[in-house]
Amino acid sequence: xxxxxxxxxxxxxxxxxxxxxxxxxxxxxxxxxxxxxxxxxxxxxxxxxxxxxxxxxxxxxxxxxxxxxxxxxxxxxxxxxxxxxxxxxxxxxxxxxxxxxxxxxxxxxxxxxxxxxxxxxxxxxxxxxxxxxxxxxxxxxxxxxxx
Amino acid sequence: xxxxxxxxxxxxxxxxxxxxxxxxxxxxxxxxxxxxxxxxxxxxxxxxxxxxxxxxxxxxxxxxxxxxxxxxxxxxxxxxxxxxxxxxxxxxxxxxxxxxxxxxxxxxxxxxxxxxxxxxxxxxxxxxxxxxxxxxxxxxxxxxxxx
DNA sequence: GTGAATGCAAAAGCTTTGCAACCTA
DNA sequence: TAGGTTGCAAAGCTTTTGCATTCAC
Numbered sequence: 001x002x003x004x005x006x007x008x009x010x011x012x013x014x015x016x017x018x019x020x021x022x023x024x025x026x027x028x029x030x031x032x033x034x035x036x037x038x039x040x041x042x043x044x045x046x047x048x049x050x051x052x053x054x055x056x057x058x059x060x061x062x063x064x065x066x067x068x069x070x071x072x073x074x075x076x077x078x079x080x081x082x083x084x085x086x087x088x089x090x091x092x093x094x095x096x097x098x099x100x101x102x103x104x105x106x107x108x109x110x111x112x113x114x115x116x117x118x119x120x121x122x123x124x125x126x127x128x129x130x131x132x133x134x135x136x137x138x139x140x141x142x143x144x145x146x147x
Numbered sequence: 148x149x150x151x152x153x154x155x156x157x158x159x160x161x162x163x164x165x166x167x168x169x170x171x172x173x174x175x176x177x178x179x180x181x182x183x184x185x186x187x188x189x190x191x192x193x194x195x196x197x198x199x200x201x202x203x204x205x206x207x208x209x210x211x212x213x214x215x216x217x218x219x220x221x222x223x224x225x226x227x228x229x230x231x232x233x234x235x236x237x238x239x240x241x242x243x244x245x246x247x248x249x250x251x252x253x254x255x256x257x258x259x260x261x262x263x264x265x266x267x268x269x270x271x272x273x274x275x276x277x278x279x280x281x282x283x284x285x286x287x288x289x290x291x292x293x294x
Numbered sequence: 295g296t297g298a299a300t301g302c303a304a305a306a307g308c309t310t311t312g313c314a315a316c317c318t319a
Numbered sequence: 320t321a322g323g324t325t326g327c328a329a330a331g332c333t334t335t336t337g338c339a340t341t342c343a344c
Contacts, residue, residue: 004319025308112264116263117245119259155299192333
């Protein structure tokens with residue numbers, strides 16, 4: 001069975017207190033070491049994985065970058081800034097996106113849907129009015145260009 | 148200016164012919180070597196990045212795993228199997244998810260929204276009826292548990 | 295001819311893992 | 320006490336990068 005160690009308590013608390021920040025493993029490691037100085041990075045990774053499996057944390061992934069985590073599981077949404085790659089919380093009701101698709105693809109066992117907004121955060125919009133593209137950029141108009 | 152090299156042509160063609168597969172860089176590398184034997188993995192990465200920037204390819208990211216790419220930019224959706232981590236295409240119209248959120252968060256410069264379904268593909272559902280959890284699993288019920 | 299693109303190899307960044315020692319239940 | 324958990328270090332995997340050479344324009 002899962003044991004309640006001081007490391008696990010500390011990791012969960014640290015992520016919970018990082019409200020709105022969505023920290024990655026390295027940040028959690030640095031922060032937890034203030035409370036449990038001898039904790040190892042490996043333990044942080046293992047603990048984050050356990051906490052996700054147990055439903056205490058939600059993982060957020062960005063292309064090519066470190067996984068981030070959040071403890072607030074109230075079902076809010078996220079916007080990922082395509083310039084600084086930070087997450088911002090969005091609170092807004094979502095229509096039912098699953099029922100129709102589930103009926104249309106019964107063989108797929110669809111369990112959930114994930115919605116992520118993308119754009120520029122206030123700071124990056126101000127500092128970079130030219131809208132510099134990043135590796136995360138997708139074409140707005142989805143027409144297939146030809147070479 | 149961007150130059151049209153045989154490497155770029157080959158990479159784009161390989162991804163285009165991998166319809167429905169959503170290959171990663173390693174797969175593209177292995178495949179392109181059949182046509183351009185001396186191409187390097189570094190060139191494959193650089194080329195994929197260029198093709199994304201130019202709007203020819205769309206990147207797909209999964210937590211902790213290699214980036215995947217697809218050439219079909221017709222705006223279809225994806226389901227990510229939480230067991231084998233493969234992508235499956237879903238064709239279905241999407242309601243307007245942006246307008247209201249954009250009006251509610253005018254400071255965020257929301258440019259687009261990305262919708263991804265998650266569940267089990269036909270093969271994994273059949274082979275693993277017990278619904279084995281993976282690191283990608285999120286709790287279905289978003290209530291915060293307490294330790 | 296010239297600068298962009300390539301090949302090669304080394305390195306970087308994130309994450310996982312093997313194992314002996316430790317600690318929770 | 321038993322077995323889950325940890326610390327440590329090494330390794331793994333994906334991706335990036337420096338540089339001399341090559342090639343598209």
